Amino acid sequence: xxxxxxxFRAETHPEKDTHQTxxxxxxxQTRPSPSSGSPDPGTGGGVPSFSEFSFADLKAATSNFSSxxxxxxxxxxxxxxVYKGRLQNRRWIAVxxxxxxxxxxxxxxxxxxxxxxxxxxxxxxxxxxxxxxGDERLLVAEYMPNDTLAKHLFHWENQTIEWAxxxxxxxxxxxxxxYCSSEGRPLYHDLNAYRVLFDEDxxxxxxxxxxxxxxxxxxxxSTNLAYTPPEYLRNGRVTPESVIxxxxxxxxxxxxxxxxxxxxxxxxxxxxNINLLMDSHLEGNFSTEEATVVVGLASQCLQYEPRxxxxxxxxxxxxxxxxxKPDVPSYIMLGISKHEEAPPTPQRPLSPMGEACSRMDxxxxxxxxxxxxxxxxxxxxxxxxxxxxxxxxxxKDFKTAIDCYSQFIDVGTMVSPxxxxxRSLCYLLCDQPDAAxxxxxxxQCVYPDWPTAFYMQSVALAKLDMHNDAADMxxxxxxxxxxxxxxxxxx
Numbered sequence: 213x214x215x216x217x218x219x220f221r222a223e224t225h226p227e228k229d230t231h232q233t234x235x236x237x238x239x240x241q242t243r244p245s246p247s248s249g250s251p252d253p254g255t256g257g258g259v260p261s262f263s264e265f266s267f268a269d270l271k272a273a274t275s276n277f278s279s280x281x282x283x284x285x286x287x288x289x290x291x292x293x294v295y296k297g298r299l300q301n302r303r304w305i306a307v308x309x310x311x312x313x314x315x316x317x318x319x320x321x322x323x324x325x326x327x328x329x330x331x332x333x334x335x336x337x338x339x340x341x342x343x344x345x346g347d348e349r350l351l352v353a354e355y356m357p358n359d360t361l362a363k364h365l366f367h368w369e370n371q372t373i374e375w376a377x378x379x380x381x382x383x384x385x386x387x388x389x390x391y392c393s394s395e396g397r398p399l400y401h402d403l404n405a406y407r408v409l410f411d412e413d414x415x416x417x418x419x420x421x422x423x424x425x426x427x428x429x430x431x432x433x434s435t436n437l438a439y440t441p442p443e444y445l446r447n448g449r450v451t452p453e454s455v456i457x458x459x460x461x462x463x464x465x466x467x468x469x470x471x472x473x474x475x476x477x478x479x480x481x482x483x484x485n486i487n488l489l490m491d492s493h494l495e496g497n498f499s500t501e502e503a504t505v506v507v508g509l510a511s512q513c514l515q516y517e518p519r520x521x522x523x524x525x526x527x528x529x530x531x532x533x534x535x536x537k538p539d540v541p542s543y544i545m546l547g548i549s550k551h552e553e554a555p556p557t558p559q560r561p562l563s564p565m566g567e568a569c570s571r572m573d574x575x576x577x578x579x580x581x582x583x584x585x586x587x588x589x590x591x592x593x594x595x596x597x598x599x600x601x602x603x604x605x606x607x608k609d610f611k612t613a614i615d616c617y618s619q620f621i622d623v624g625t626m627v628s629p630x631x632x633x634x635r636s637l638c639y640l641l642c643d644q645p646d647a648a649x650x651x652x653x654x655x656q657c658v659y660p661d662w663p664t665a666f667y668m669q670s671v672a673l674a675k676l677d678m679h680n681d682a683a684d685m686x687x688x689x690x691x692x693x694x695x696x697x698x699x700x701x702x703x
Contacts, residue, residue: 259354260341261340262330262339262340262341264343264344265342266345269299270297270343270352273298273305274295274296274307277293278295281295282294282295283295283296283306292308292309292311292314292426293308293309294306294308296355300653301650302678302681304355305340305352305354305355306337306352306353306354306355306356308352308353309348309349310349310426311427312347313347315428316347316428317428322344324424326342328423329341331391331392331395331420333387333392334415335384335385335388335391335417335418336418337353337356337411337417338353338354351421351424353420354411356410356411357410358409358546358548359409360405360406360407360408361408361416361462361465361466362404362405362465362471365405365466366405372491372493372494373466373546375494376535379502379531380542380545381408382462382463382506383528383531383532383534383535384415384416385462386459386527386531388418389524390524392423393523398455398524399450400418400423400450400455400458401426401450402458403422403455403459403462404462404465405462405465408462410542410548412550413542413543414541414542414546414548415542438475439458439461439474441458441518442457442516452524453519456518456527459513460474460509460511460521461474461514463509463513464477464489466506467490467491469494478514481507489507490503499536509522513527562686563663565663566667566690569667569671572674574641574671578637578641581633581634581637581664593619598616598620601615605617629654629664629665632651632654632665633651633664633665635651636652636655636668639672640671645675645676649669649673651668652668652669653665653669655668656669661696662692663693663696666686667689669682669685670683
């Protein structure tokens with residue numbers, strides 16, 4: 213599908229920019245809301261700045277919140293559903309949709325969202341936006357395509373997580389918590405194995421959604437009471453020490469491969485039954501010394517008295533030295549395939565334009581676009597229709613005049629896909645691939661079946677390191693060319 217087609221369920225118009233800027237509504241901050249595709253300076257360029265989205269943006273991205281797009285672990289039974297979606301700039305997102313009355317007042321919701329949205333870290337699935345349209349309350353985050361820790365630990369199919377990868381998960385999540393704490397956001401609600409997500413490289417990340425409660429006055433813990441910090445059961449308040457307790461339960465999950473109540477685990481630890489605690493699916497492939505360290509840390513985290521638990525810096529200091537395979541990529545340890553680094557070979561033979569785009573040969577593309585006379589011909593046709601209309605009007609042939617004037621009016625705006633394609637190439641040559649992609653999408657909206665619009669999108673997407681999407685566009689352009697050739701039309 214092309215960027216303006218039905219997969220996005222979005223209405224687009226030639227005279228409007230298809231790269232939609234999030235709609236401004238309630239902004240507790242004074243800084244302007246950036247566009248949904250702008251990278252945040254200082255984050256390596258990969259994460260967009262935090263911004264506000266309109267409900268229409270997110271409705272289009274999630275195919276009208278289709279049940280097929282639900283990625284919440286409990287599916288449609290969850291009180292606040294999480295959907296995967298895709299913005300018009302081709303970025304995948306995760307959208308958390310709250311129940312209608314979870315946050316009745318938009319002000320505290322927006323303030324909380326902006327607070328979390330300031331955080332940017334490679335160990336977080338970062339929050340990139342929110343929506344406060346009417347009664348709707350939604351959060352928008354980076355999409356993590358490789359499932360949750362719970363799925364890989366408790367519901368694996370091909371292989372269990374190896375020991376070194378479990379240590380990496382513990383260390384990375386400790387780093388995420390330490391970063392949040394250092395940035396003044398030490399509270400994390402209901403930390404568990406479902407909150408740990410794996411990105412496209414297989415690296416574990418902490419979901420940003422847990423940095424906000426599910427409702428203004430709701431509970432911070434939705435899991436079984438057996439896994440809830442004891443002080444929360446007493447006073448209903450989450451503290452930084454409560455987060456450490458929950459981290460201890462995640463360590464137990466990593467050690468045992470099962471979701472066992474902390475009280476049972478503590479009994480095993482006190483009885484020095486570490487081997488009984490360890491996941492049998494590891495088949496003994498772990499270091500007893502390392503396991504002893506992790507068990508000891510879990511025991512400290514699960515102390516009944518909050519003041520006796522370690523802090524986030526202690527977690528990092530304890531777990532960092534246990535990383536024994538720093539050079540092995542996470543996706544290999546997880547046993548998953550990594551996304552393609554380069555576009556696969558197109559399935560169909562390519563035209564000279566297609567060949568130039570597949571090579572990202574901007575000089576060759578320039579020469580081909582120079583040869584296009586579509587705009588000049590369009591202008592001639594427009595002026596000719598006006599002239600014929602004037603002659604018919606003078607001769608009182610009003611039916612012909614209507615037809616000619618209508619033709620003039622229909623094309624009189626002079627919106628030219630060639631101009632968009634040429635400007636897209638100019639942006640590419642000036643190292644502005646985001647702007648190039650927008651213009652290529654505009655060319656497609658003006659002329660939906662024009663292969664060149666798809667070819668230009670493929671080059672811009674490749675420049676943005678979105679190689680699989682670039683390959684899709686290249687193949688779609690080749691398909692359109694093939695159809696035109698079969699129909700006897702020129703491109």
